Structures are given as structure tokens and as C-alpha cells.
Amino acid sequence: MKELKYLNKYLLKYKWHLILGTVFVIISNVFQIVPAQLVRSALDLVVENIRVHKALNGVSAQNTFFEVFAHGILIYAGLIVLMALLRGLFLYFVRQTLIVMSRLVEYDLKNEIYEHYQALPLSFYRRNNTGDIMNRISEDVSRVRMYLGPAIMYGLQLVTLFVMLIPVMFSISSTLTWYALSPLPLLSLSIFLVNNKIERRSEQIQKHQSKLSTFVQEAFSGIRVLKSFNRENESIKNFTKESDDYKHQSLKLTKVQSLFYPLIMGLIGLSTLLTVYAGSVEVIKGTLTFGNIAEFIIYVNLLTWPVTSLGWTTSLVQRAEASQKRINEFLNTSSNIVSQKNVERELQGKIEFKKVAFTYPDTGIKALKDISFTVNPGESLAIIGTTGSGKSTVSNLISRMYDVREGEIRIDDVAIQDYNLTSLRSQIGYVPQDVFLFSDTIHNNIGFALDDVSEDRIHQAAKDADVYDNIMAFPNGFTTRVGERGITLSGGQKQRVSIARAIVREPKILMLDDALSAVDTKTENTILNSLKRIMVGRTTIIISHRVSSAKLANKIIVLVDGNVVEEGTHESLLEKNGMYRDLYEKQNQTEEVAE
Template identity: 65%
Template structure:
């Protein structure tokens, strides 16, 4: 339960809903008890009055006695109906307060988790899978809401109804009360165990269904491979096995669920039989009237669901506590990448990297070892190296996605840690290697980094990125909606839209992280020609494993195994006959072979 204490701030925030819900629960339960008392009075009246009525039945007063008798019964019926309507109205108000409160808390909690997710560093997302992050903000929050809504509502109902009913029953007849309530604790424990079995089997079904869905998704995504290798039969057989597993688990759950209501009805029936038997003995002894038996049967039925719900509520609370513990694990994660001085100033674009080393905290891989370089305002630097050389790590450090293990990065002569992080990133145009476009219009994708970009800004960015004519060729132009991850566009178009998005915010530093790796030579040349214009008067860093990208740079550094092995101009490095020269010759020969 300790983990659930974290939710108290929300209960305090919405205390008005909780207090009103408690008040409405008390009132609704009063209107539950009154009808039972009316039934007892009515039955006792009927029993006592009927013998009197028989005396007058054959006399002149018979009709009047019958009329008075029926009128009295009719009034009782109307009163019982009125009590039921009033109870229904206040139960409606209970749900409109407590259940509404749980939905409001669910809304706030999801927003709190999402905001916290957004504030965490990139290392957090390397350690945790997307599926786990999604599960905690959806399934776990839903379980917590069940605690804040139904569990609190039924718990309050039990806490209020039980003492009211039991207190009154004891005041009428202690012996009958004890006997009539005898099966209820057994009922509560039975429901608790049955409900735990249902929850356990439900979770197994969810896991089985998740596996089934993943299998189907992979089969449909890889349908070309399946058909190319003629594995349709094998795929169908594997699906049948997974479906059989899901079916068996579902049938086992149905078997347990089928015990639920028979168990309730059986124990309620036992309680009713005991009440009638013991109550009959009490009537014979003259301790109570006939109406008390009917009243106690109604009370037993009133207490059946609250007592039954005790096992269910206990199970909900346990599951909510487990889910809140999982949520708290992420909420307790902190972002160690913070600004020391929160400087929010315009940058010029002078970059100096001194003796930077970096080790990934999650894997322990040493990505950079004592790397140093500098870039003047308006200059272009190319960082060349093979896969795993540490090129993208430099981009992440410049964006402050990670903190360097040692060394110093400065921009305009100031330590990068002094800058306000949002201010710094807003002045860097970043084009990632793995282009990600949102399922939105092309216009909104290009203006993603700008708060209120006009159509002119979007069009200019598209023209600068040499993608304007392609976009205008679409039926809906800039209002064309892209598919998931920009699937509607070709590889080159996606890259250029990504470049347009980076330059739409007029960045002082342009950071291109191997963004031409997925395009052919012809498309690469077209994008490089567009970049010549874009890079003018901007500090640019071109990260690539292709030496052809380096032709735009004023200076080149070559990385190998996280260390700078060469640096200088294109011509200087070619004349040096080192790593850069070897890469240049190999890639040039490969391109010539492909063209042939």
C-alpha cells in the first residue's frame, strides 16, 4: 500500500468529489435500509390486521375494513417505490462524483507520466523498451484508476452500509443476526480466491494474445519474404499453434468464471435458509414478528454484494499497488542533464571540443576517447568514419542528449552546460540518420520545430531543401498527409523533408548525422547541391561514412574506434595517403563499379 500513498495528492486535489461521494453514499444507504423496515411493518400489519378483517368481513363494516386495509398497503408500496427511486438518484450522484474523480486523476496521472517521459534523457530510452513505456502509461494507469474509482466507491459503500445494517440487526435480535450473517465471511474469502484465479488467468490470456498479435503483425509485415521462401504453410501452422494456446487459456478462464455467480447464489441461499429457520424458531418463541424474517432476508441480500465486493476490491487494490510501484519506478527516474546557469542567449556558432571522452552508461561501451576539434562561425566540418567509430555520439553530445564522461564542449566560448537546454537545441538544426516523419501533413512536418511557421517559411524551407517541386506535384501539395513514419514518400524525399524541417527554424548550427546513408548516389548528389545553399553563413557539421559528403566541408576529421586519427582539408588528407585516402579510393571504385 505504500506505493499508493503517492496518489494522496490527487485525492486531496479532488477532495470535493470524494467528500460529496461519501455524503451521497451515506444518503443512498439510508434509502436502502428504510424500505426493509417498511416491509417488516407492512408484513406485521398484514398478519395482525388480516385476522381483524376476517371478523368484520361478514358484517356491514367489511367493505370499509377491506378498503382501509388495501389503502394502507398501497401507501406502503408507494413509500417503498419512492425510497427505491431516491436511492437510485443518489447512487447516480455517487458515480458522478467518485467515478468522475477517478477519471480526472487518470487524466492527471497520464499527463504527469508523459511529461516526465519527455523530460528524461536519451539514455532512459536506451534502457527501456517502448512496449514497457506504453504499458505503464496505459495498462498500469488503468489499474490504478480502478483503485481510485470502483475500489474506493465499493469500499466506502461497505464501510457505511455494514455498520448501519449490522447495528440495526443486532438491536432487533442478536441471535438471528449472528446466524444469518454466518455464510458471508466464507463468501468473501471464496470470492477473493476465485477472483485471484480469474486475474491470474486473465493476465496469461493477455500475454498469449500479445504474442498472437505480434506473430500476425510480423507475418503481414514480412509477407513478401514468406511468399518468396514459400513458407505460407509453416506460417499458418505456427499461427494455429499460437491460436490453440490462446483458446486453451480462454476456456480455462471461462471455467473459473462460471464458478463466480453460482458460488454467490449458493451462499446467499444458505444464508436465507438459515435466516428463515432460526427466524421461525424465534417467531414460535414470540421473540420477533413475521415481518422481522422478511426484513432480515432483505438485509442479508443487501450485504451480499458489499461483502462479495470485498474480495474483488482487495484484488483491485493489490493489482493497483503493483502497477503504481511500476509507475513510481519511472517517476523516480531523474534527468542528470541539467543547465548550470540556464543561459538563454543567441549563439553565433563557434564550437570547440577539447579532450572529450564518452562511455555509454547502459552498455559500458567507450564510444569516444580524447577527441578534440574546433569549428569557426560559418565553417563546415565533416566527421568521417566507419560504422561504430563514434560519429553519432558526437552529434548526441553537441545536442546534450548525453553528458560527456570527461573533457569540455564549448559554444561561443561558453561551456555547453551553461546554456538552457531548450534554448540551445532550438538553435541547432538536426537531421538524423534515421528519418522520422509524423503521420501528419507535410506542412506540419516541416514546421514541427517552429511554434508558428507561416506558409512562406515552410515553402522557403522546402525550396532550400530541393523538395518543393516534389511536394507541389502531390494532389494535395503541402497538405498531403503522410503515412506512418513518412511511408508515403521515397527515401530521398523523406531525407529532404527532414532537412527542410531542420532549416525551417533558421538554426545557427546545422547538424547532419549521416543523413545521406540511405539514398543512392544520384539522390545524394541532388541533396548535396541543395545543401550548398543551406550551409551558407551557418556553422555546419556533416557526419557521414561516405567521403563524398565531405566535399562540402572546409575541414575534415577522421574517426576510428572513437579516436581522431586524421584531420585537415580534403586535398591534404588525400595527399597524406592515410585512412581518409583509403576510404576515398575504395568508395570511388565501388561507385564506378555500380555505374558500370
């Protein structure tokens, strides 16, 4: 229960749900116990008065006696029905308090986890896979809810019913009570063991279900590749194998589940037999009545489900504890990207790197080595280099996805760690190398960066990114849904929508991380011409492996393995006959061949 202590703050928050739920459980138990006593009284009434009725055979008073006798039985029957209806009403109240409480806590916990996820740095997402992150906010929270709802509800029912019922049973007959209760511990233990086996096999089924789902998702996502390589039959064979494994695990679970109810019914039957046997002995002795036997049989049946549920709820608590431990691992993970002085100010756009070296904490790869450069407000810098040279790391550091441990980064002569994160990032427009579009309309994807943005501003951003005509060519224009990860758009269209999303917020600092890699030369030139106007008055970082994108920049640096090997303007670098010139000539030759 140590890990589950984290949930105490929520139990305290919804304490009135818990208190009222407990009260309603107690009241519903009262309406369970009283009918058994009414049955006892009714049976005793029948047994005692049936002899009198027979003795009055042939006497005129017999009919009158029967009417009175039958009226009394009807009153008992009506009271029993009334008790059942009242119990049903209060069980409804129990669920409207305890189960509702569990749903409210589930809602709060999911929001807390999701909010915490948003605050965690990029390194967290590089260390953990998406499936595991998703499971902790869905499957694990659902298991915790089962502890907060059903486990607490049935636990309260068991405790309160035992506290209320056992003294009543012992007050009638301690011998009969011991006989009636003797099989119940065995029942609870058996259910616990069987349920644990069911849980383990259920988890195996879940794992196979996940593998099967992943296989199907990959097959459909890569259907073009499957068809291109004519591997449909191989895919069907693999699916059949995964499906057979799932079937095998399901059949193993079914075999265990088939023991569940026979075991329950067998032990309940044993308890009933012992009650009837011991009760009959007491009736013969004259210490108990037939009504007492019927009353005890009802009591045994009342205790059966709470005792049966003890094994189940114990398993629920164990699963919840394991799930909450997994949740706590992430909740206890704190972000190392924090603001030192929480500075909030409008940026001018000066960026300065002073002897910056950076090693990715999750991989140990040293991406930058002693990098220094300065970009003044309104100027532009192009960072050119081959794959793995450290270009994208620069953009990650400027947007504070990571913090440097060696050297210093300053923006407007203020250490970047001093800025309020929200304020800093809200003034940076970033076009990532790996374009991601949400499964939404083009309009909402472009306007994603702002809470309230005008139509004109979105349309202008689309025009500046040279994607406006493409959008208007769609039947639904800007209301066209782009599908999962923007699948309905071409690579170039996705990149241009991503550029429009970055510039619609009119950022002080604009970073283009290989943003034109998926467009052809003609489209690239059109976008670059638009960017000339966009870049006026704002600091721009152009990260690219294509020299053609660097021409717009006031200054160019060339990175190789995290080191600056060349620095200057386009013209001055061409004169040096260095790496930049080699890249320029090779790319020009490639473009001429392509033409």
C-alpha cells in the same frame, strides 16, 4: 498500500469529490435500509389485519375496512418505490463524484507520466523497451484508476452500510443477526480466492494476447518479406499455434469463472436459509414477527454485494499497488541531463571539443577517446568514418542527449552543461541517421519544429532539401499523409523531408547525421548544392561515411574506433595518402562501377 501513498496528492486535490461521494454513499444507504423497515411494517400490517378482515366476513363494514387496509398498503408501496427512485438518484451522484474523481486522477497521472517521459534522457529509452513504457502509461494507470474509482466506491459502501446497518440488526435480534452474518466472511474469502485465480489466468491471457498481436503485427509489417520467401503457409502454422495457446488459456479462465456465480448464489442462499430458520424459531417463541424475517432477508441481500465486492476490491487494490510500484519506478527516475546555470542566449555557433572521451552508460561501449576539435561560427566540419567509429556520438553530445564525463564541450566559449536545454536545442537543427516521420501530413512533418510557421517557409525548406517537386507530384501535395513512420514515402524522400524539417527552423547549428545515405548520387549533388546556400552563416556538422558529402566542409576529421586519425581539408587529406584517400578512391570506384 505503501506504493499507493503517491496518489494521496491527487486525493487531496479532488477532496471535494471524495467528501461529496462519501456523503452521497451514506444517503443512498439510508434509502436502502428504510425500504426494508417499510416492508416489515407492511407485512405486519397485513398479518395483523387479515384476521380482522376475515372476522368481518358478511358484515357491511368489511368492505370499508378493506378499503382503508388496502389504502395503507398502497401508501407503503408508494414509499418503497419513492425510496428506490431516491436511492437511484443518489447512486448516480456517487458515480458522478467518485468515478469522475478516478477519471480525473487517471487524466492527471497519465499527463504527469508522459511529461516525465519527455524529460528523461536518451539513455532511459535505450534501457527500456517501448512496450514496457507504453504499458505503464496505459495498462498500469488503468489498474490504478480501478483502485481510485470502483475499489474506493465499493469500500465506502461496505464500511458505511455496515456501520449503519449492523446496529439496526442487533437492535432487532442479536441471534438472528449472527445467523444471517455467519456465511458472509466465508463468502468474502471464497470470492477473494476465486478472483485471484481469475486475475492470474486473465494475466496469462493478456500475455498470450500480446504475443498474438505482436505476431500479427510483424506478419503484416513484413508481408513483403513473407511473400518474397514464400513463407505464407509457415506463417499460418505459427499463427494457429499462437491462437491455440490463447484459446487454451481462455478455456481455463472460463472454467474458473463458471464457479464464480454458483459460489455466490450458494452462499447467499445458505445465509437466507439460516435467516429463515432462526427467524421462524423466534416467531414461534413470539419474540419476532413475520415482518422481521422479511426485513432481515432484505438486510442480508443488502450486505451480500458489499461483502462479495470485498474480495474483488481487495484484488483491485493489490493489482493497483503492483501497478503503482511500476509507475513509481519510472517517476522516481530522474534525468541526469540538467542545466548548471540555465543560460539562455542566442548562439553564434562556435563548437569546441577538448579531450572528450565518452562511454555509453547503458552498454559500456567506449565511443570516443580523447577527441579535440574546434568549429568557428559559420564554418563547417565533416566527420568521416566507418560504421561504429563514433560519428553519431558527436551529434548526440552536441545536442546534449548525453553528457560527457571526461573532457569538456563548449559552445560559444560557454560549457555546454550551463545552457538551458530548451534554449540550446531550439537553436540546433538535427537530421538523424534513422529518419522518423510522424503519421501526419508532409506539411506538419516539415513544420514540426516550430509552433507557428508560414507556408512560404515550409515550401522553401522543401525546395532547399530538393523534395518540393516530389511533394507537388502527390495528388494532395503538402497535405499528403505519410502513413506510419512515413511508410508511403521512399527512403530518399523521407530523408529529404527530414532535412527540410531541420532547416525550416533556421538553426544556428545544423547537424546532418548521414542524412544523404538513402539518396542517389545525382540527388545527393542537388541537395549538396542547395546546402551550400543553407550553410552560409551557420555552423554545420556533416556526419557521413561517404566522402562526397565531406567536400562542402571547411575542415574534415576522420574517426576510427573513437580516435581522430586524420584532420584537414579535402585537398590536404588527399595529399596525405592516408585513410581518407583510401575511402575516397574506393567510393569513386564503386560509383564508376554502378554507373
